[in-house]
Amino acid sequence: MSGERQLSELERHLLNDYQHGFPLSPTPYADMAEQLGVSEQQVLDSLERLQREGLVSRVGAVFRPNRVGASTLAAMSVAEEELESVAKIINSYPHVNHNYEREHEFNLWFVATAASEAELCSVLGEMEERTSHTILALPLLEDFHIDLGFDLQWT
Amino acid sequence: MDMKTLSQQLQSINRHLAELDAVDDAMIRAIENGLPLCSRPYAQIADQLGIDEPEVLARLAALQQQGVIKRMGVVVRHRELGYRANAMLVWDVPDDRVGELGRCLSQYDFITLCYRRPRVMPDWPYNLFCMIHGKSREDVLQRIDWLIEQCHLESLPHHVLFSRRRFKQRGAVYRSDRKGDEPVIQDKRYAT
Numbered sequence: 001m002s003g004e005r006q007l008s009e010l011e012r013h014l015l016n017d018y019q020h021g022f023p024l025s026p027t028p029y030a031d032m033a034e035q036l037g038v039s040e041q042q043v044l045d046s047l048e049r050l051q052r053e054g055l056v057s058r059v060g061a062v063f064r065p066n067r068v069g070a071s072t073l074a075a076m077s078v079a080e081e082e083l084e085s086v087a088k089i090i091n092s093y094p095h096v097n098h099n100y101e102r103e104h105e106f107n108l109w110f111v112a113t114a115a116s117e118a119e120l121c122s123v124l125g126e127m128e129e130r131t132s133h134t135i136l137a138l139p140l141l142e143d144f145h146i147d148l149g150f151d152l153q154w155t
Numbered sequence: 156m157d158m159k160t161l162s163q164q165l166q167s168i169n170r171h172l173a174e175l176d177a178v179d180d181a182m183i184r185a186i187e188n189g190l191p192l193c194s195r196p197y198a199q200i201a202d203q204l205g206i207d208e209p210e211v212l213a214r215l216a217a218l219q220q221q222g223v224i225k226r227m228g229v230v231v232r233h234r235e236l237g238y239r240a241n242a243m244l245v246w247d248v249p250d251d252r253v254g255e256l257g258r259c260l261s262q263y264d265f266i267t268l269c270y271r272r273p274r275v276m277p278d279w280p281y282n283l284f285c286m287i288h289g290k291s292r293e294d295v296l297q298r299i300d301w302l303i304e305q306c307h308l309e310s311l312p313h314h315v316l317f318s319r320r321r322f323k324q325r326g327a328v329y330r331s332d333r334k335g336d337e338p339v340i341q342d343k344r345y346a347t
Contacts, residue, residue, distance in 0.1 A: 015236070020226035024212050024219075026195055044192050047229070051192070057230045057325065058189030061215075067173045067223040068183060070165050073272065073284075087322040099323035102243060102316040106279070109243070109316070110323070117165035121158045128156065135156045136279055139164050142271040144257035 010038055010046055065140050070120040071113035072139040075106040083108060086131045095123050106136060164273060173223045182214055238288040240295045241318040245281035248311050253283055259306035260285050265298055
């Protein structure tokens, strides 16, 4: 959690310029190094550090929803004093990849994915049972724009 | 939740499911948590799967071509980079205008996601969603005012759901059978 530290020129390029278009070549990091005028080892070390510090979640693929399996955004309305324990139950499912508290009567928001719609419905049903809270499930019906990454502003 | 309705909604969506064979499946499982940070990452995945490096590259290219993989690259965590005001903006718009308004919102760089989702009456009347990551709450609210003006959304009900605590964040896991092992609260600091 060291978002406040000064980033090097190389780190800024790695964070901003390769959010998409990661090379599909046998040596992607060497290709990036060549483009950036540094060594492959410097690229690997910097990415490793950014990942360790939590600034980079991973280097890899972002899958488009509804192509690989089933997924949905889901929300619950939970009393403040119960929120952490309910969040803990929700987090315990490997199907859950995001889980946030938000400012609304529906205050717990998470995304659940599964290999099939049947598995997804069954997981959500089990969550309702274990937390004694109703889930509002809002699957994606149409996407206009999905996570292409965006230009970071360093100022 | 009425699981029957959800199941029907999911089925209507799933007609777009890609045809994946067992090798694609195993490959997705192998890369869900990220590519290895080593000189020949695709060769390492190939070894793991018992296929060769050119096949991994070809399969990944095909998955991108089919739109199964939206992008390949460095996945940054915005909060850690100072984008601490993360707002989900939801609108209740007439069904026949969702496409037009979704496309209008999507053209602005600071909109990172924009979707249509179902209403669930009576609790949830909103059918158009977008995400804005900004450096401050004021910054995000200003951008919303500007969006309302640009896309002529003045008369349409909306709500801004700023994030507070983050309990979990990681890439989607479609194929894993691992146990969830995340700490309950990843970030106690509230968005500003």
